[in-house]
Amino acid sequence: RLCLPFAGGGASVFRAWPARLPPEGDVWPLQLPGRETRLRDQPLRDMGAMVSALSEALRPALDLPVAIFGHSMGALIGFELARALAAEGAAPTHLFVSAMRAPQLLDRQVRIAALRDPDFIEALRRLKGTPEQVLQNAELMALLLPVLRADFALVESYAYAPGAPLASPIVAFGGQADTRVRPRELQAWAEQTSAGFQQNTVPGDHFFIRGAPDPVLQAIGQALVAPSG
Secondary structure, eight states: OEEEEEEEEOOOGGSGGGGSSOOOOOOOOOOOOOSSTTTTTTTOOHHHHHHHHHHHHHGGGGOOEEEEETTTHHHHHHHHHHHHHTTTTOOOEEEEEOOOOOOGGGGGGOOTTSOOOHHHHHHHHHHHOHHHHHHHHHHHHHHHHHHHHHHHHHTTOOOOOOOOOOOSSSEEEETOOOOSSSSHHHHHHHHHHHHHOEEEEEEESHHHHHHHOHHHHHHHHHHSOOOOO
């Protein structure tokens, strides 16, 4: 089970997940460059470069079944990673997408990556994904701004390329109070799979996996242990 975080997030977002999912299989939170234990690595601003780097890192483990979970930005990366793995004959068993509209709808997004620092920080404040005490800490923000800008640039520069639907089932999650992703925008993920689609609404806002992830973990666990076919 590969786990991909939201913009600015790191692998620590998923630190409690291994103990709360079915024991069959490992949980691998993917640490993207530029954050936490990879703070010195250059963050990636391009989806192609990100997927290429992840595919290369995962190649030695592709003889094992893989499921992918991604939240917000991580859902978009997860989708393109699933496409890349499928092209190598290693399609994931499931793709779990969380708090992200379907990729064919992403031309509707607001763009903030190129804003001046004060305006960018104010945009982050409105998105409510970065704690206020962090936004007000100039020294900490100096460290975080490059990876935050890179993550938003990666999503904002993403160009969806139509292709064959995935042969992996997709399970989508949306927060009841998420004002950024509408239920019908989640439903549109159904167009990206030929193997079954399920949509779940869970308590919380856009960042529901931080506050109350249990409904998400329960649905993931049920999907992973359900008999195939």
